[in-house]
Ligand SMILES: Cc1cc2nc3c(=O)[nH]c(=O)nc-3n(C[C@H](O)[C@H](O)[C@H](O)COP(=O)(O)OP(=O)(O)OC[C@H]3O[C@@H](n4cnc5c(N)ncnc54)[C@H](O)[C@@H]3O)c2cc1C
């Protein structure tokens with residue numbers, strides 16, 4: 003008998019999506035910008051980045067002449083499992099190139115790439131005149147916007163700049179006001195995460211009439227101690243200093259801060275450029291969903307080079323097609339409102355773990371995690387330990403499961419353990435409502451007390 | 454699982470008629486697809502090298518780290534686009550490429566004596582995902598007013614067709630067989646790739662709007678002069694000719710097959726329609742011969758013999774192909790040559806003679822003849838070139854070995870309107886080489902018909918993958934001010 007095969011048919015890729023972005027009036031062909039850092043150190047680098055597809059660049063922070071002097075040995079990193087540079091740290095200062103060289107190159111880049119966003123990052127002592135001077139010089143290049151660096155956590159802060167400003171809301175407001183007195187282009191205020199509550203500096207920047215904020219800058223950190231030499235990991239002549247932490251490991255911290263600003267009634271309309279741990283399009287898209295209009299990237303570019311933006315563009319476009327979004331505005335901030343204070347969570351919501359025995363590989367990591375550290379509600383066949391034979395596929399005692407997610411998080415198999423919502427039949431009840439009702443109305447959705 | 458164990462579980466010779474592929478487990482695609490988590494772990498293991506050796510080693514210069522990282526970030530569609538953009542045959546190459554000799558064989562992990570990234574299987578993961586969704590990621594270009602006739606609907610011809618359509622040419626393919634795909638459809642060992650895969654991939658190319666005429670043979674149904682009149686350019690992707698004859702008595706007996714006919718028969722038929730017989734003897738020891746003996750064994754032939762004039766060290770098959778055959782318990786008769794095929798009407802045996810090697814020459818040993826009783830003989834001593842067709846019909850220059858002579862950059866033949874690629878040009882290589890030729894020729898045809906007017910920027914990505922390099926802006930303080938190049 004001869005074989006008969008029918009040919010496959012294809013449907014077209016859905017229409018073109020528009021990635022063009024606008025952050026506080028700063029326009030760029032896509033939302034992917036180089037953060038102010040070594041990748042945006044010089045004109046040649048920024049142009050090479052634009053050639054690869056980056057939509058904008060925040061120039062490495064400019065200061066006053068004489069330019070700073072950097073130490074050699076500048077970066078440290080932590081590797082987690084097989085992943086290199088999961089967290090990255092540096093003790094670099096602002097640009098160490100003369101001001102006029104930078105200004106000349108900025109003007110050149112802007113002329114050659116009129117459609118790309120070129121933003122100049124600035125940091126000078128906290129005097130009106132100093133800020134007025136640098137703002138005028140920067141804007142003479144034809145740049146699209148300014149970013150005020152109130153974030154650098156090392157070196158510059160000891161000189162009364164960077165995080166030393168960013169940690170005091172009154173200073174932030176004052177400097178932003180100085181800048182806004184003369185600035186003609188949009189001003190982004192870059193915030194430091196080294197504070198207790200990022201809403202205060204954001205509100206201060208807003209009070210000073212900033213056009214937008216960018217965050218986060220790097221986090222104070224010490225990368226570790228070399229156990230052979232007992233010296234700090236990455237030491238300069240045997241000594242280390244705390245440096246700024248960034249890279250994939252800081253993303254959740256940055257996302258939280260972005261969502262705090264996006265949800266704060268006072269700052270909710272303030273444009274945001276999101277920064278911190280963006281390595282691929284997925285990370286970037288999360289920042290956009292939480293309210294950022296653009297994202298800035300440093301560590302991932304320092305790891306792999308400018309080429310990573312190609313994957314970011316492709317990934318974001320294909321995801322937008324899948325969700326039928328045509329422009330960034332169709333989804334920017336769409337998820338921000340779902341991040342609420344704890345007191346607004348529904349106490350009557352119930353979810354339980356389900357283990358798919360057909361895909362379980364019997365590593366039993368869920369079992370030991372739940373048994374030793376969660377709620378002791380995963381069991382294995384009782385004879386397993388005695389014989390070492392037969393199945394050791396665990397099952398969940400649903401009645402006892404508190405729905406903490408731990409088992410599903412440790413499981414190495416995709417979608418083997420899923421958390422499934424269970425209808426409790428109880429009307430939603432938040433902590434706020436519960437306490438307002440004199441702690442009445444709560445019905446147990448899981449077993450809280452065992453004898 | 455050893456072959457023996459497999460046979461004992463699945464009685465091949467049972468007389469049940471309704472057998473399915475499950476009754477021939479050894480003919481199923483041997484390399485399993487990747488599960489999602491497997492793909493994720495493997496993608497994360499890729500170091501994302503710059504100027505990566507795998508990309509350089511791939512004749513179509515797919516940006517391999519890029520497509521792998523796209524899998525890592527779950528942009529499977531983007532990953533498939535990266536692959537197909539550089540290689541219109543990327544779906545079949547993922548299964549049949551000799552990756553050990555190409556991309557995977559150059560992975561930097563080997564320098565550490567560690568397992569290279571499983572590039573072939575990752576590639577399959579991405580292209581399978583695109584096929585499953587049935588998405589056509591490319592568009593035919595705005596019609597440019599020119600027409601191209603392609604002879605041969607194999608990997609070379611179809612790859613040319615895909616890029617020519619994207620460049621806006623009207624394309625007509627003339628194909629001898631009733632199905633498209635060339636050896637991709639008719640020649641790949643079933644356990645490497647089944648026909649469905651080859652045809653899906655062809656469908657993706659034809660979906661771009663290619664006019665294909667089946668069972669139309671250049672030389673018989675079609676005159677070269679007519680093609681010349683009708684089209685602005687012609688691409689020849691006719692592959693190789695018939696298997697070379699043994700030139701010994703008995704070659705005309707029933708039960709004597711050419712390798713390609715034997716393989717094609719297996720691919721075209723439901724497996725239970727193929728008599729397994731008792732003993733098959735295959736003459737030759739190249740990759741095709743390996744495909745013959747392993748498939749003979751896998752359809753259930755109890756004894757399969759491979760006869761080769763020289764020794765193991767001289768065989769042209771890749772090492773891993775040899776190991777596959779060894780694992781299938783093939784009987785190797787090294788240093789033997791056929792002198793007669795025995796039988797009256799049907800084959801009953803073969804007479805072989807032992808050889809010795811002197812200064813690289815094969816010499817028969819007097820009095821060493823012996824016979825092997827068998828009911829099937831397969832000739833796999835290489836394919837002839839289509840010299841007749843090409844030299845007489847097409848009037849283009851061939852080299853001494855019968856290969857079409859072309860310009861290395863454009864693949865233009867001595868006839869300025871004729872371009873060529875694939876096995877007919879390189880004398881017989883791999884699918885991926887044919888695919889690379891088709892892509893190169895498409896640009897060659899465009900540049901010849903539109904001199905000084907290069908394709909638009911929307912084509913720059915795939916065009917960069919032809920040479921595999923792109924220019925990048927050099928650092929300011931480097932002395933050379935000229936643009937540097939980097940591998941894509
Ligand atoms: C048995 C075997 C196994 C192989 N296994 C592998 C493998 O595992 N991996 C791998 O990468 N490569 C493999 N190859 C090599 C690979 O198949 C070829 O390199 C590749 O198919 C060449 O493509 P092509 O388009 O040049 O020629 P072909 O695939 O031969 O296609 C030529 C086409 O032209 C048609 N044609 C020929 N003459 C005419 C005419 N006069 N008029 C009209 N149409 C005509 C033919 O019907 C055919 O469709 C194998 C080859 C063989 C023989």
Ligand SMILES: Cc1cc2nc3c(=O)[nH]c(=O)nc-3n(C[C@H](O)[C@H](O)[C@H](O)COP(=O)(O)O)c2cc1C
Pocket residue numbers: 037038039040062063090091092094095096097123151153154192218219220246248249250252277278279280298299300301302
């Ligand atoms: C080596 C290095 C130097 C940096 N220099 C600056 C700087 O000059 N000005 C600035 O505003 N931020 C600077 N940053 C912070 C980055 O712009 C960015 O906010 C931070 O690295 C977080 O992003 P990431 O996780 O993508 O790296 C620097 C970061 C690094 C790693």
Ligand code: SF4
Pocket residue numbers: none
């Ligand atoms: S990355 Fe470049 S500048 Fe840094 S230490 Fe290495 S060679 Fe020197």
